[in-house]
Amino acid sequence: MEYETCYAFEPQTERRPAKKRRVETHGLHASWEARRNIYEELWAEQSARLEGLLYEINEVTVTDIANFVQTHSASSRDECSSIPSAIISAGPSIASHATLFQHICKKITSSSNSTFVPVTASGAPNLKTLLKNIIQKATSSEAYQDDEDDELPLQPAVKQPRLLNYDLQILCNWVEERGASKVVVAFQDCEALDGALLSSVIELFSCWIDRIPFVLLFGIATSIENFQAKLTRRAARCIDGQQFDTVKAESALERVFATIHTPETRLWLGPGLCTALLRRQTDHMQSLHAFVDSVQYAYMTAFYANATTQLLGESASIDSVSPGFFEALRNLPSFREHASSLLDEQRAPLVRSLLESDNDLFVYAQNEISSGRESLSGILGAVDVLHAIQSCLPNLQQTLRSSLVVDSLDGRLADSSWIRNLMLSVRRASSNFLNSMLERLIKLSHSELHPTCERLLADLKELLHSQGSEAAPLRSEEDLKNSTLRTTIVAKKVELSKAKSTLTKGDAAYSSLLRRFSDALDGYLNSTLIDPKTLVFHEIFIYDLKSPHRDVFTPKPRFAVERALASPNDYLNCECCAPKPGEEEESTLSATQPATAILYQLYLESGAIINVSDLRSAFVTIVGGEERDESETAALFQRSLAELQYLGLVKTTKKKTDHVLKVSWNGL
Amino acid sequence: MVKRKCIAEDDEPQSITPKKPKIQLFEEDVIQVATPRAAIETPSKQRSILKRAHRELDGEATPRSLRKVLFTTPAKPGDEDDEPRDNQSLLTLARDADRSARRKSARRLMGQSDEFEDIDGIDAEEEEALAREIIDGEEDVEDEIVLGEDIDVPDTPSKSGKLRGRPKGRRRARSPTPPQDLPPHELYFFQNRPGANKTSTNTLPSSALLNHEDYFANINAYKDPHEEDKVYLKDLHKRSFDQWVFELEEGFNICLYGYGSKRELVLEYAEYLYQHASRQPKILVVNGYTPALTLKDILTTISTNLLPKSQATKLPAQPAALLESLLATFTASPPATPIYLFINSIDAAPIRKGSIQTALARLASHPSISIVATADTPNFSLMWDISLRTxxxxxFHDTTTFAPYTAEIDVVDDVNTLLGRSGRRIGGKDGVTYVLRSLPENARNLFRILVAEQLALAAESDGAVLPIAEEELVDDDEPLLGFDDLEEPETPSKRGRGRPAKARPKPKPKPLPSVVEGVEYRTLYHKAVEEFVCSSEMGFRTLLKEFHDHQIIESRKDGMGTERLSVPFEREELESLLEELV
Structure with a gap:
């Protein structure tokens, strides 16, 4: 079959009945089915949230554009020759454009009697092809495939001469037949389209606007000025444009990221993974969908590879676990640490029961996990509090919530300089800032700070009321404006001393109130912002492995191939090719290595142009011993050379006889 | 990760460890004969200056006799080097430069005849030409004693060094050993520096490359010592089969990369998938490496295997329309069983094109189609831009198998094409004669003319860079005919015929063409008409068509856009072919 182009696969053996198939899994993997169910349940929740959010993010823009299309098609039918156009500045992340246009397409085709034609630069090499594509897509669009479809076609063709397939008359006829209210042509990537081509299409459309109700959408990644500069003046005059802005990619990412961790989340993504995901998003301009994919893959790997995640299920029972489950649980590093700390606390009976009774351990683990999740959501609440406070303080450098979350999950936030700064600014805040802060915090209902805040706010209101409404905001005693520098000369020495200027009574009362607030805040943060790594069983509900993601989403195929050829021992792990202990780590040529690997290493040593004859003699020197048959070596050489060419490492050259060009340099 | 040694090295090669003992010998000799005289350094950078200086002195490169004098004694060595160096006029400077250039060029010529020094593709030829000029100039201007006329046997370097009184203590010998442990980018620039590509002119003996029969006999008999390790490696990959099933069922597609053929692994996976998927799948296999593969093949395979016959026949024939309607059908009525498309070598040449990749991406993005693809080349991900990738x-999974690409590569043909010996494809010389035997007389005659012309061209272009010894034999006045007689006494028809007898006052060194560039279409036609092989261009075309069909000739456009025809064989083979034809 290997020389057929394509064929249907015929299995060698018959498919066994479904019941028998599952038996062969053994060990920890036996519980995979159960875990898979948990995965499906959890991911379904998460993905529903994420999908909804993805749709929501663009919804305002999409609705605006749909409305625009709606209104313009009805009125401007035969007024003028300018084409109603929506110019969508979709931002520089090109990857998200496609999603946006999909949403627009869905919205427009569902809401009105119109056809949507997406155009990309790849489908528009020249005017003819572009028109042909537009006509083809418009006339074949799915929205119109009604039941009475079959009788319609071919009737006008009898009367009229056959039209060329890029003639807009076809589209015109089609519009009349179907009574389409508009034809929406969306140019998704205007930057990639040829300016002259775009201009001529627009001019052409403006000639037909009295017969075909065109509406144009332009997706631009840069700026309107740039777009306009691209068009000819005549084409620009044909456009009756309106600008639409989309949500910036960064803020959209923030929102999506915020959805990943909610208090109800059962599987948390660890700080390392989050950092990697966010960085990949910003560095590689991925679409938000790619981000969602990464999150999904994190869920998949967490449940696939970790048998203990079975505990995350709602209805986990002790009977359903796989054989090695408890052993695995007892060997978790966090549990070991926890056990030894319990021993230090003189709680040996508990430890003993955990080690001896599976049942006790199971219940204990379930409790610990739910309390661990609670402390995680506590952390999240603290982050929300901090984020709210930060947004109330004007002079503070604003930090993204996502990075706050990542830092707090890493346990670094509690004693970071950022938080010290924040507390300092809180202590200096004047009464109106405190007021807004407290109001914000009360809205975040879930925090422990809630009752304190309410009390404080009441006190503050009272205090302010006693001050009178028109008075200036009260100042804190630590505010710089309230202290003065005093210079005194004592025994011919200048003494600088800082002294608090006398505080008004109101200020003093406010200061004590503010101190109460900052102390409460401090206490709250200290109690909640713990290091999640100290939680027992955190391996189960925090997934923080970066390597599967790295391997699967950002592979290094070239490195893999080069490594396989340069040091085959890394893969084969054979005794014969292993570097001798005395030698350097670097791979060395030896006759036992695979022939292609040897040839590749010789190839690396040679210059940009390689004499095959010399390459061959070098190869023969290494490979061919006395016992080796000469023609066998020749066959190996031939095969290796062909493989190098197949891998795209050498190229043929006409410069010299029997020479090849070197194409790739190792490590470049 | 591979541990990589990254040691910064200073530029100069600190330990010269030549690979070939020959080179070492040569260098020792140089050191032996070196005399401690003051020397003018001639770094290779000065080459351009040299050229100018030479021209300024000589006016223009006057035609010179072909007679080469390689080794001459310097007229008055004392004079040469005792000259005051401080107030150098332009003239003396030029002369000095000239002189040292002469030394260098003599060394170069000698090096070539000894094959000690490697000569690179283009630069070498230029340098050699320059060298020749300089040597010749020397001869004319200084009127020196000719030491040897017939230098058939290359002299030993030491002798020649003494004879010409090779000066200088310090010689900037360029070591053939590259500096070790350069970082990759430095290595790139080092190996691509101008004049760096010095390779020998050795050619593969014709016995070095096996034909199909021998190759397969040998490769099948070959016992791989790593058999067990490879099986083990494959078993490691097989352990992730279950994971892949999960990933596919979650809507991802899988791409396998890494060195080694992954075809076997993929087929085993197909088997596994068939047994273990929760719903019985439909699996289609596409072999991307098969040269005849087109997008239409893939699409029709899908439609014939997955749609009921009544539906499949109704679909349009154009690939683009077919794709659209296939996708529409699958969307309208999702197939009950998941469809798996296994694409072997998705980056192979037949389906590497953007249009096919776009179509495959459309298929991949459809929810009821899953794709398992393998990629062999290291840079395959460059095929896809961000939208295709999405x-x-x-x-991606690294599945390095080390398995030979048995189905993917046609080893014998690929190597022959790589080395520009595509003629071997049709069974070599014997194949051609076999084909010719079945052709009419006229066709045979035309082929003979073509071969003869090609040989003549080869001789002509070769003549320029023939070893000196051969040129020495030739009389100055008619070198060309002399060559002809030497080279091809068996082509009587060609002598005196339309080929313009170029009077070559001096052999202009040309790059040695690896493959003869071929006979011009027009020329061949006129010859054919002259010999009454054909009477019209129409007939001529018909004859050529026959050759094309049998792949015994190749045609390509040269730089000027004229069509050139050639028989894809090496010279010896052509000669013996011609003997048989006459």
């Missing part, structure tokens, strides 16, 4: 929705 559509493909790939998860």
């Amino acid at each position: 559509q493909f929705h790939f998860l």
Whole structure:
């Protein structure tokens, strides 16, 4: 079959009945089915949230554009020759454009009697092809495939001469037949389209606007000025444009990221993974969908590879676990640490029961996990509090919530300089800032700070009321404006001393109130912002492995191939090719290595142009011993050379006889 | 990760460890004969200056006799080097430069005849030409004693060094050993520096490359010592089969990369998938490496295997329309069983094109189609831009297998094409004669003319860079005919015929063409008409068509856009072919 182009696969053996198939899994993997169910349940929740959010993010823009299309098609039918156009500045992340246009397409085709034609630069090499594509897509669009479809076609063709397939008359006829209210042509990537081509299409459309109700959408990644500069003046005059802005990619990412961790989340993504995901998003301009994919893959790997995640299920029972489950649980590093700390606390009976009774351990683990999740959501609440406070303080450098979350999950936030700064600014805040802060915090209902805040706010209101409404905001005693520098000369020495200027009574009362607030805040943060790594069983509900993601989403195929050829021992792990202990780590040529690997290493040593004859003699020197048959070596050489060419490492050259060009340099 | 040694090295090669003992010998000799005289350094950078200086002195490169004098004694060595160096006029400077250039060029010529020094593709030829000029100039201007006329046997370097009184203590010998442990980018620039590509002119003996029969006999008999390790490696990959099933069922597609053929692994996976998927799948296999593969093949395979016959026949024939309607059908009525498309070598040449990749991406993005693709080349991901990549929705897995690419590569033909010996494809010389035997007389005659012309051209272009010894034999006045007699006494028809007898006052060194560039279409036609092989261009075309069909000739456009025809064989083979034809 290997020389057929394509064929249907015929299995060698018959498919066994479904019941028998599952038996062969053994060990920890036996519980995979159960875990898979948990995965499906959890991911379904998460993905529903994420999908909804993805749709929501663009919804305002999409609705605006749909409305625009709606209104313009009805009125401007035969007024003028300018084409109603929506110019969508979709931002520089090109990857998200496609999603946006999909949403627009869905919205427009569902809401009105119109056809949507997406155009990309790849489908528009020249005017003819572009028109042909537009006509083809418009006339074949799915929205119109009604039941009475079959009788319609071919009737006008009898009367009229056959039209060329890029003639807009076809589209015109089609519009009349179907009574389409508009034809929406969306140019998704205007930057990639040829300016002259775009201009001529627009001019052409403006000639037909009295017969075909065109509406144009332009997706631009840069700026309107740039777009306009691209068009000819005549084409620009044909456009009756309106600008639409989309949500910036960064803020959209923030929102999506915020959805990943909610208090109800059962599987948390660890700080390392989050950092990697966010960085990949910003560095590689991925679409938000790619981000969602990464999150999904994190869920998949967490449940696939970790048998203990079975505990995350709602209805986990002790009977359903796989054989090695408890052993695995007892060997978790966090549990070991926890056990030894319990021993230090003189709680040996508990430890003993955990080690001896599976049942006790199971219940204990379930409790610990739910309390661990609670402390995680506590952390999240603290982050929300901090984020709210930060947004109330004007002079503070604003930090993204996502990075706050990542830092707090890493346990670094509690004693970071950022938080010290924040507390300092809180202590200096004047009464109106405190007021807004407290109001914000009360809205975040879930925090422990809630009752304190309410009390404080009441006190503050009272205090302010006693001050009178028109008075200036009260100042804190630590505010710089309230202290003065005093210079005194004592025994011919200048003494600088800082002294608090006398505080008004109101200020003093406010200061004590503010101190109460900052102390409460401090206490709250200290109690909640713990290091999640100290939680027992955190391996189960925090997934923080970066390597599967790295391997699967950002592979290094070239490195893999080069490594396989340069040091085959890394893969084969054979005794014969292993570097001798005395030698350097670097791979060395030896006759036992695979022939292609040897040839590749010789190839690396040679210059940009390689004499095959010399390459061959070098190869023969290494490979061919006395016992080796000469023609066998020749066959190996031939095969290796062909493989190098197949891998795209050498190229043929006409410069010299029997020479090849070197194409790739190792490590470049 | 591979541990990589990264040691910064200073530029100069600190330990010269030549690979070939020959080179070492040469260098020792140089050191032996070196005399401690003051020397003018001639770094290679000065080459351009040299050229100018030479021209300024000589006016223009006057035609010179072909007679080469390689080794001459310097007229008055004392004079040469005792000259005051401080107030150098332009003239003396030029002369000095000239002189040292002469030394260098003599060394170069000698090096070539000894094959000690490697000569690179283009630069070498230029340098050699320059060298020749300089030597000749020397001869004319200084009127020196000719030491040897017939230098058939290359002299030993030491002798020649003494004879010409090779000066200088310090010689900037360029070591053939590259500096070790350069970082990759430095290595790139080092190996691509101008004049760096010095390779020998050795050619492969014709016995070095096996034909199909021998190759397969040998490769099948070959016992791989790593058999067990490879099986073990494959078993490691097989352990992730279950994971892949999960990933596919979650809507991802899979791309396998890494060195080694992954075809076997993929087929085993297909088997596994068939047994273990929760719903019985439909699996289609596409072999991307098969040269005849087109997008239409893939699409029709899908439609014939997955749609009921009544539906399949109704679909349009154009690939683009077919794709659209296939996708529409699958969307309208999703197939009950998941469809798996296994694409072997998705980056192979037949389906590497953007249009096919776009179509495959469209297929991949459809929810009821899953793709398992393998990629062999290291840079395959460059095929896909961000939108294609999003559509493909790939998860990548490193599955290095070290398995030979038995189905993917046609080893014998590929190597022959790589080395420009595509003629071997049709069974070599014997194949051609076999083909010719079945052709009419006229066709045979035309082929003979073509071969003869090609040989003549080869001789002509070769003549320029023939070893000196051969040129020495030739009489100055008619070198060309002399060559002809030497080279091809068996082509009587060609002598005196339309080929313009170029009077070559001096052999202009040309790059040695690896493959003869071929006979011009027009020329061949006129010859054919002259010999009454054909009477019209129409007939001529028909004859050529026959050759093309049998792949015994190749045609290509040269730089000027004229069509050139050639028989894809090496010279010896052509000669013996011609003997048989006459």
